[in-house]
Amino acid sequence: MTTNRGITNYGNNNTFSNNAIGKRAQVSVGAPSQESATDLSEEVSAWDIGVVTILSEELQAVRSALDLERHKEPSGLYFYRGTHSMPSGDLRVVATQSQSQGQRSAMGALENLRRHYNPRLWALVGVGGGIHDEHARIGNVIVSTDVIYYENRKINGKGDVRRRGEHRQAPAPVVHAVNAYFADNGTPARIRGQIPSHAAEEFSVYPGLIGSGEAVIADRESDIRQFLTGYHEKVLAVDMEAGGLSQYWQEHSVHGENNPGWVVVRGVSDNADEKKGHGFHELAARNAAHVLRELVPYLC
Template sequence: MSDRPAHNTALEVSGGTVSIGGNVHAVQHNHSTEPQRHPSGPAPGGTPSGPAERSADVGILTVLWEEMAAVVEVLRQTPDHRVEQVYGGGTVHRATFSAEGGPVRVVAMQALEPGTHSAALGYQQLRRRFAPPFVLLVGIAGGIRADVAVGDVVLSDEVIWYDSRRETEHGPRRRGRIQATAPVLRHRINDFLVRHGPVVRPGPGDLHDGVPGTGFRLHRGPIGSGNAVVTDTSSDIRSWLAEVHEKTLAVETEASGMAQAFYEEIDDDHELRGWLTVRGISDRADRHKGHADHQLAARHAALTVQWLLPYLRPAEGPR
């Protein structure tokens, strides 16, 4: 089975061109959370300029502090959670989760700032230092479809980049790109959803919003991504996304950067398997957008990742 994304195809939309391309049961909290600097500077196996030996199976990238805090709470439930400071001053969290067939080694780090460029650089740092075959972008997004509620989680297997455009006297003519996750990850998402279904009800030992029995829904589908923050229901971006793909679920500001970085690397690294965006819905991408539900959405996204990790153990052996 090939793990590589499909080749790009061109699609004319609204005056522009759209390219189509591309049960964890952790038990203990490790109380040692003081950052540890690796004595030689860079993380083991990597240098500031050279490739790393694979020291993680899944890399997690976040942007906001609420997103990173929620991911860290999940990682702290494992017995071997540890914190390291890497070359350049960044902090990474590492942990190992149990899965059928063997452990899943996870490394998580936070991008320096919001936006597609910082996300692409964060992805490259994860890959260069730890070489994880899978990379997850985990955090929050604004829902733009009626059936996607605040607190729900979107598993995005397609990213629609909405930034590229030509400005004309008649308004912008957008030239977006659609990039899809690799087939291997789509199969893993299928298995995950067959097991868990579309409605999630956290158990007493799970990280959740503190309300017993509170559930949220999982959605799978495309999201829009670009550097523009959307806070208007009449936004040209929202209208264009609905025209490009009527099932677009949410908007955010990092996934297209990570997807492009993956796309440009895939032919150079045969161990690279895929990327996935996991987004908790924190608002409706309208004038009421704010910070009130950031932590709720981030916790739900992190909890979903906790359940998803056992499905992401890379297959060993020849391919």
């Protein structure tokens, strides 16, 4: 007969499982569950590229450009995986879609990719709003290794708002890879449109900075646009996720393992003004996905 009182447990070092509390508490020791015994970040072999998309049109475009197939993990998460062949060998690519727009959801998607596939490179691919009249026309693509997060600000009396930009750059190997792409293809690089209705037209691909925050900008006179263009004249587009990507990378740079590089590829779907809408999402997403496919040999 069990006469113990209080708490009994069975555990390993500082991890306790199979606990029992109270009079005649008993512990039946069995094999640890697969979930508790598995550290995904350690056991999963590194994939080459992990792609984060936000909208369904973006994921569809990436799937088509890189020939990815749907895969459901035992955890219930869906990913889209495939192999991209190059002369130097095959690359494994995996893509996912965040649950919603914004920095926080993007960081959650990055964490899911890291835990299940541990990619060596992050790519944030999809649509954005152009804020540079010359370079960021609808259908053009911006390739960015620099992100300016614009949400930090000080609010003084009488409604005076002073924004404080936070600037992060991708690791040097990624910057060199993107520079090599433009050295080979010109600045801007010119490519045929990737949907049938624009196949006879060319779009331009520019290197440039991305402004990122939580606001959907649909006002040409927005103070955010004015701040970004005053902060750096080469801010070409805005989005709602690149700041989360750069922050996620920054916070993981303290770990001992290799920290993946990152790049942002944004097709311009609107000009962040009163005409903002969804009419050019497919065009911008497919152009961006095509540019990612062209960048892969340089990035990996």
